[in-house]
Each structure stands twice: as C-alpha cells, then as structure tokens.
Amino acid sequence: MYYLCSLITVIEMEKLVEKNIVDAMAELYGHDIDVADVQIQPTRKEFEGDITLVVFPLLRYSGKSPEDTAGELGNYIINSNPGIISYNVIKGFLNMKVSHAAWLDEFISLWADRAVSRFDSSQGKTILIEYSSPNTNKPLHLGHIRNNLLGFSLARILSACGHRVYKTNIVNDRGIHICKSMLAWQLFGEGKTPSDTGMKGDHFVGKYYVEFEKAYKKEISELMSEGLSAGEASGRSELMAGARQMLRKWEAGDSDTVELWKRMNGWVYEGFDLTYEALGVDFDRIYYESDTYKPGREIVMEGLEKGIFYRKEDGSVWVNLASDSLDEKLLLRADGTAVYITQDLGTAVQRYKDFKFDRQYYVVGNEQNYHFQVLKLILEKLGYEWAGGIHHFSYGMVNLPEGKMKSREGKVVDADDLIDTMIITAREMSDELGKLHDYGDEEKSKIHRKIGMAALKYFILKVDPRKNMMFNPRESIDFNGRTGPFIQYTYARIRSLMRLAEEKGYTVEDIDSDVIINEKETELVKLLRQYKDVVSEAAALLNPSVIANYAYDLAREFNQFYHDYTILGEKVPELRNFRIALSEYTGKIICSSMNLLGIEMPDRM
RNA sequence: GGUUCAGUAGCUCAGUUGGAUAGAGCAACGGCCUUCUAAGCCGUAGGUCGCAGGUUCGAAUCCUGCCUGAAUCACCA
Numbered sequence: 309m310y311y312l313c314s315l316i317t318v319i320e321m322e323k324l325v326e327k328n329i330v331d332a333m334a335e336l337y338g339h340d341i342d343v344a345d346v347q348i349q350p351t352r353k354e355f356e357g358d359i360t361l362v363v364f365p366l367l368r369y370s371g372k373s374p375e376d377t378a379g380e381l382g383n384y385i386i387n388s389n390p391g392i393i394s395y396n397v398i399k400g401f402l403n404m405k406v407s408h409a410a411w412l413d414e415f416i417s418l419w420a421d422r423a424v425s426r427f428d429s430s431q432g433k434t435i436l437i438e439y440s441s442p443n444t445n446k447p448l449h450l451g452h453i454r455n456n457l458l459g460f461s462l463a464r465i466l467s468a469c470g471h472r473v474y475k476t477n478i479v480n481d482r483g484i485h486i487c488k489s490m491l492a493w494q495l496f497g498e499g500k501t502p503s504d505t506g507m508k509g510d511h512f513v514g515k516y517y518v519e520f521e522k523a524y525k526k527e528i529s530e531l532m533s534e535g536l537s538a539g540e541a542s543g544r545s546e547l548m549a550g551a552r553q554m555l556r557k558w559e560a561g562d563s564d565t566v567e568l569w570k571r572m573n574g575w576v577y578e579g580f581d582l583t584y585e586a587l588g589v590d591f592d593r594i595y596y597e598s599d600t601y602k603p604g605r606e607i608v609m610e611g612l613e614k615g616i617f618y619r620k621e622d623g624s625v626w627v628n629l630a631s632d633s634l635d636e637k638l639l640l641r642a643d644g645t646a647v648y649i650t651q652d653l654g655t656a657v658q659r660y661k662d663f664k665f666d667r668q669y670y671v672v673g674n675e676q677n678y679h680f681q682v683l684k685l686i687l688e689k690l691g692y693e694w695a696g697g698i699h700h701f702s703y704g705m706v707n708l709p710e711g712k713m714k715s716r717e718g719k720v721v722d723a724d725d726l727i728d729t730m731i732i733t734a735r736e737m738s739d740e741l742g743k744l745h746d747y748g749d750e751e752k753s754k755i756h757r758k759i760g761m762a763a764l765k766y767f768i769l770k771v772d773p774r775k776n777m778m779f780n781p782r783e784s785i786d787f788n789g790r791t792g793p794f795i796q797y798t799y800a801r802i803r804s805l806m807r808l809a810e811e812k813g814y815t816v817e818d819i820d821s822d823v824i825i826n827e828k829e830t831e832l833v834k835l836l837r838q839y840k841d842v843v844s845e846a847a848a849l850l851n852p853s854v855i856a857n858y859a860y861d862l863a864r865e866f867n868q869f870y871h872d873y874t875i876l877g878e879k880v881p882e883l884r885n886f887r888i889a890l891s892e893y894t895g896k897i898i899c900s901s902m903n904l905l906g907i908e909m910p911d912r913m
Numbered sequence: 914g915g916u917u918c919a920g921u922a923g924c925u926c927a928g929u930u931g932g933a934u935a936g937a938g939c940a941a942c943g944g945c946c947u948u949c950u951a952a953g954c955c956g957u958a959g960g961u962c963g964c965a966g967g968u969u970c971g972a973a974u975c976c977u978g979c980c981u982g983a984a985u986c987a988c989c990a
Binding site: 635 | 915916917918919924925926927928929930932933934937938939940948949950951952953954955970971982983984985986987988989990
C-alpha cells in the first residue's frame with residue numbers, strides 16, 4: 309500500500325505525521341496525547357527539511373532529553389511513513405523531509421484548481437466599508453491616498469473571501485470650511501471658473517480656501533498691530549464674520565448661497581473624480597453630510613426624549629459616558645446646529661436602513677479613535693443592536709521628514725502631483741531601459757501609468773496599516789527592490805515566457821507524475837500553497853500588508869528560480885511541462901495577490 | 914495629567930499561535946548580461962529587538978515598571 313503515498317499531498321502528509329506522532333507517543337512512551345499537543349510547522353529555510361515537529365511540549369511525556377525524544381520519534385516516523393524520506397534533529401526540533409512525489413502532488417492539486425480564488429462564500433457577511441471621506445474645500449493629499457488605497461484593498465480582500473462588500477463614501481460637503489472658499493471666491497475670484505483657468509476643479513476651489521486663510525491671517529495681524537489681542541482680533545475679523553454669515557444663510561436655505569455652494573462643490577467633485585480614477589478606486593454609494601446632518605439631529609432628539617441624553621441650561625444636548633470611563637460629549641449646540649458626531653449618527657442609521665449590514669468598517673485615521681469609540685457607544689445606548697457590528701479601521705498617519713502634514717500651512721504632498729510624478733518617473737526609467745521600443749505611445753503610457761501607480765500603491769500598502777509611516781518625497785518611492793514594479797517585472801517575465809511557450813507550441817495539458825522536483829521548485833510550491841491562507845489572514849487581520857509582503861516573497865522566489873533553471877529550453881518534456889505550469893501558476897497567484905491590493909499588472913514592461 | 918498606539922540594522926519596513934543562528938529592501942563595497950526581460954541574480958558588511966525585571970524548556974512576541982515619540986482628551990471636521 310505504500311505506493312499510495314505518491315498520491316498524497318503535503319497537506320495530507322502533515323496530517324498523517326500528526327497522527328504518526330500520536331501513535332509514536334503511545335507506542336514509545338505509553339502516553340495518549342491530544343493532537344493539539346503536536347506542534348507541526350514548516351521548516352525554516354536555513355534548515356534541511358520540509359516540516360518540523362517541535363518536541364519540547366512532548367518532553368514531559370517522554371521523560372527524555374529533547375535530542376533523544378526527537379531522534380526516537382524521527383526513527384519511528386521514517387519506519388512507519390514512507391512519505392518521509394529523511395529526518396534530522398537540531399536541538400528540540402525534528403526536521404522531516406517530505407518526498408518529492410508529495411511535493412509534486414501538492415502542486416498538481418493546486419494546478420488542477422484553476423479557479424485561484426475560490427473561497428467559500430456560504431458564510432459571507434454583508435459588509436460596508438466607508439473610506440475616502442473628503443472635505444470639499446481642498447484637493448486630496450497623501451493622507452487621503454493611504455486612506456483610499458487601504459479602503460479599496462480591504463474591500464477587495466473581504467470580497468475575495470466571499471463577503472458581500474459595499475464601498476461607501478461620506479462627503480463632508482457642508483460647514484464653515486467650504487464657506488471660506490465660497491467667500492474668498494466671491495471676493496477675489498472675478499467670476500472665473502476652473503475651465504477658464506485650466507485648473508482642476510478641486511485645486512481651483514482649494515486655491516480660494518488658501519486665499520481666505522492668507523487674507524484672514526493678514527487681517528488678524530493688522531488688527532493685532534492696532535493693539536488687539538489674538539482673541540479680540542479674531543472676534544473682530546470681517547472675513548470670519550462673513551464666512552459665518554454665509555454658513556447661516558446656507559443652513560437657512562438662502563437660494564443664492566445654496567446655488568453657489570452647489571456650483572463650487574460641483575467643481576470639486578469633477579476634480580475628485582479624476583483623482584479617484586487615477587487611483588483606481590470607486591464607490592457603490594456616496595453619502596453627503598448635507599443630507600445626513602438633519603436626520604442625525606432627529607436621532608439626538610429621540611435620545612433626548614428617551615432620557616438617554618440630557619439638555620444643559622443653555623439648551624445644548626449632551627451624553628454622559630462617564631460610566632464607560634469616558635467624558636461627557638456634546639451632541640447638539642445650544643442653537644440647535646449639528647456637530648461632527650451628529651451627522652455620523654444620522655449616516656450610520658441611514659446606512660443600516662439602506663444595507664442591513666452585518667459589519668461596517670470606517671476607514672479613518674487614528675487621530676479619530678476617540679470619536680469612533682464614542683460613536684459606537686452612543687449607538688449602543690440608543691439601542692441599535694447592529695451597533696456591535698461597526699468597527700473603526702484605524703490607520704496611522706503619514707509623516708513627512710519635516711513632521712506632520714498640515715494642510716492649512718501648505719505642508720502637504722498633493723495627491724495629483726504625487727501621482728503625476730510617479731508616472732513621469734516610471735516613463736523615464738522605462739524609456740531608459742528601452743524595452744518597449746516596439747510599442748505605440750498610447751500603449752506605452754498605459755504601462756507607465758500601471759508601473760508608476762504600482763510603485764506608489766505598493767509603497768503605502770506594504771506597511772502595517774496601524775502604524776504611522778514615514779514618507780520622504782525624494783527617497784521613499786523606489787522602483788527597485790521590495791516594490792510594486794519589481795513584482796510587476798517578475799510577472800511581465802512570466803507573461804513573456806508564456807508567449808514564447810505558445811510560439812513554440814508547448815501546451816501543458818497534464819503534468820507527468822514521474823517528475824523529480826528540485827529544491828527551488830519545492831520552495832516555490834511551498835509559497836504557492838499558502839495563497840488562500842494568506843488572503844484569509846489578511847481578511848481576518850484587516851491587513852493588506854500581509855498580502856503585499858507575500859506577493860514580494862513569491863516574486864523574489866520566482867526570480868531566483870528563473871535565474872537558476874532553464875524553463876523552456878529543457879530537453880526533458882516532462883520537466884518542461886512542469887516548469888511551464890509552475891511558472892504560469894506563479895504568475896496567476898502573483899497577479900491575484902496584486903489585484904487584491906488594487907494594483908494592475910502589465911503583460912510587458 | 915488621563916486614555917490609546919508605537920519604539921527591530923545608518924534609513925524605510927517585515928517578523929505567523931511564544932520556537933531554532935531576528936529577516937528584506939535602500940544606501941556602501943565586490944562579482945554576474947553570447948543564455949527564456951539585468952526594474953534582475955549572487956556575495957560582503959551592518960543588531961544590547963528602547964531600558965529593567967518577571968512568566969516559560971524557550972520571549973522581538975505575553976505580564977509589570979520605567980524611558981522616548983505620536984495621536985487624542987474641542988460648541989473643528
């Protein structure tokens with residue numbers, strides 16, 4: 309019956325070894341142990357072998373030294389399991405080598421499963437992902453890029469795992485900030501529009517926001533030079549008064565103000581759409597704060613009636629969260645106007661009505677941890693049973709070498725500028741290498757765009773989302789090494805191989821089961837078989853970087869393989885077929901992984 | 914001050930459920946293009962895993978204390 313072992317994959321082999329160990333413990337030491345006590349793990353690369361047993365937990369049953377126990381267990385296994393061809397013992401670790409046949413079968417079973425990302429969707433949940441969440445008074449910056457990439461990738465990953473995922477965006481389209489831009493445009497804009505000036509709409513409106521701040525600063529310093537304190541000066545500022553006046557008029561529904569507001573926001577949206585398109589992100593449903601702040605107010609009033617909230621003497625409405633070791637929190641101002649959290653309450657309730665989600669993830673920076681803690685608590689207090697399903701996906705800040713980004717001080721890395729720079733750099737590098745000489749300009753620029761965006765996206769997504777990250781505009785983004793373009797390059801090589809294979813008429817239908825596979829090939833198969841686990845882990849941890857780092861490891865392993873072995877030139881057809889299949893499958897997995905990050909792969913570069 | 918998070922090579926980052934000699938890339942130095950794409954491959958060098966205790970056969974990982982940094986504790990969003 310031993311010949312059957314050639315049909316056993318490595319996964320099955322691991323299970324078999326587990327069972328062998330349980331048997332061995334009973335037979336050698338007379339102890340019945342639980343399978344959970346058997347610690348099997350992949351052997352580290354530095355050591356010889358494929359699977360490793362950690363024997364330390366078993367010592368109390370064997371009563372012998374780690375080395376002796378491992379040796380005796382190794383002996384038992386090699387005699388009872390012909391799929392294990394050798395073993396070695398280092399300290400308390402028993403490294404076992406799995407037969408080539410098992411590794412080959414492992415790959416053949418992967419290869420047979422042509423649908424790479426076939427996940428069980430029967431347990432799929434309805435998941436809402438809110439991300440992006442821009443303000444409409446200025447263009448997107450690097451921080452938004454991290455947000456957008458994380459949100460989009462998260463949606464892809466959860467979706468790949470069989471969930472029903474909806475991407476949403478809440479646009480912060482109302483408030484004093486947009487009024488500042490509106491007022492500045494009225495004062496200094498001379499009736500110009502983005503199309504008059506050739507500017508992108510969001511940059512155009514952002515320009516007036518900056519002009520407002522400049523003029524306001526000037527006004528304040530003039531007032532202060534007349535002897536007023538900073539507080540008095542801001543109180544006397546005509547510009548600020550004008551902006552506030554505008555906000556009141558907007559809330560009152562003044563038609564001219566609303567008209568201007570619509571017009572300027574429209575410009576901004578046109579600009580945002582271009583940036584979103586360049587980033588390759590999209591949304592299933594967009595919410596606007598101007599629609600949700602009023603329902604939010606009603607929710608607060610309901611809570612007030614139910615006695616969950618309370619009113620202070622000045623008429624403002626509060627919630628006391630002291631019992632949850634938090635502070636009291638304002639929900640409505642004395643004049644009845646909404647604050648930040650008011651509209652978030654409205655949005656959350658509206659979204660549940662719209663989607664009946666099981667879970668909702670808010671992709672928002674970690675500076676708002678407190679806010680989302682409060683939001684969830686309040687929703688729970690209000691008795692919404694779905695509140696338990698909301699979760700703040702909190703990501704770290706993007707820091708610049710000079711410190712934190714401050715949009716008001718112009719210390720930002722503009723999203724559009726950065727994207728352009730990336731694509732231009734990709735083009736320069738590509739032209740220098742000259743590999744696309746036979747391509748037309750349009751085809752070339754498509755590829756340059758893919759490469760530039762891959763560099764940017766990978767740079768951001770490879771780091772753990774929770775951590776703050778450093779971005780040095782000059783040095784950070786690279787096209788060599790652990791980068792998106794490197795992975796794309798590996799993929800392009802594989803595609804090139806496949807084209808050549810096709811030209812030569814090599815088609816792989818079946819892989820010969822007599823092939824003896826070597827170390828490098830085994831290493832590749834080891835990585836390939838982890839794909840689904842990696843995606844599941846990324847989904848469970850809500851961490852795209854798990855996939856980013858996996859994709860790099862895979863690409864690197866393939867490059868080594870590519871360098872060391874002939875793939876197409878092999879004289880033995882069985883081996884050639886196997887290597888073509890291995891290459892093609894590796895390409896597929898690399899491509900799938902990168903697509904989960906929202907990174908497009910070029911066939912050539 | 915309270916809360917939360919972080920601290921790993923000169924720099925940017927990985928490091929699985931606690932497991933072996935802590936890994937990549939960049940920067941530096943030295944090799945590889947007559948061979949399926951050199952955006953590559955190989956090698957050299959680089960570490961008191963913030964510090965000190967504790968738990969454990971075993972700690973970068975878990976616990977406690979301290980040091981440093983970030984965010985937050987708004988009638989801003």
